[in-house]
Amino acid sequence: MSNKTINTEQGHWLLAKMGKKVLRPGGKELTLKLVNGLKINHEDSVVEFAPGMGFTASLLLEKRPKTYTGVELNEEAAGLLQQKIHAKAYTIVNRSAADSGIESASVNKVIGEAMLTMQPDHRKSEIIREAYRVLQPGGYYGIHELGLAPDHIDPEIKKDVQQNLAKVIKVNARPLTISEWCSLLEDEGFKIKAVEENPMELLKLKRILADEGFFRTLKICFNILTHPKAKKKILEMRDTFNKYEDHLTSFAIIAEKKA
């Protein structure tokens, strides 16, 4: 699939088109826990994998890090975000997070949200390895991804969830259990420092209000109601999320590259 332009067939870009800004499974609440847990300050060199429309980028840039590099695969999204960023030390590169082009051991914080889930397992590991490569020893990697529950989920249910998610969000989503996420990070040399969990409530009204605020929620609802094709797809997504409610969750993990 081309990564030149934004493809609104895909669930996250469709929601973005409807005006949704917070496009990660654990919402703004889990993002804030992750960003605060990373304790970003003006001495940090930060890399963000897959900044997308830049919601987390703006939270990170408020902390005035020494440098910020967003690594975004989609050319159009990368271009749109670059236009919003003006400082010289803050840039967006249009590359894959599996091959960022960033110098080895040159940064001390890496963050990536809702981007590993959509990769096959071997690519998840490549991206985690890239985070490890660019980090200095003692540096931190924070992720926020879609999770599966319980930890020993029946493999048949896991397959069913993955297939049905892929069908409605038009992205090969492969969420993992917390043990699986931690193992992927540990296999590449990371040490787990902190884990947080939030329910996966991306399309629940309560969460949309918390993430987007009252007026943006009204605007999103208006946009959905006035775009019948989008409405049909979003309702299908919501039905699938509701169907698997007991098995879907979201995790934020902070891992350290051992010193």
Ligand SMILES: C[S@@+](CC[C@H](N)C(=O)[O-])C[C@H]1O[C@@H](n2cnc3c(N)ncnc32)[C@H](O)[C@@H]1O
């Ligand atoms: C679901 S959106 C999440 C965006 C943002 N992180 C957020 O939480 O709002 C997924 C993003 O990952 C980007 N992406 C997917 N694979 C990527 C890769 N290998 N390298 C960099 N970006 C990638 C997509 O272009 C898209 O912007």
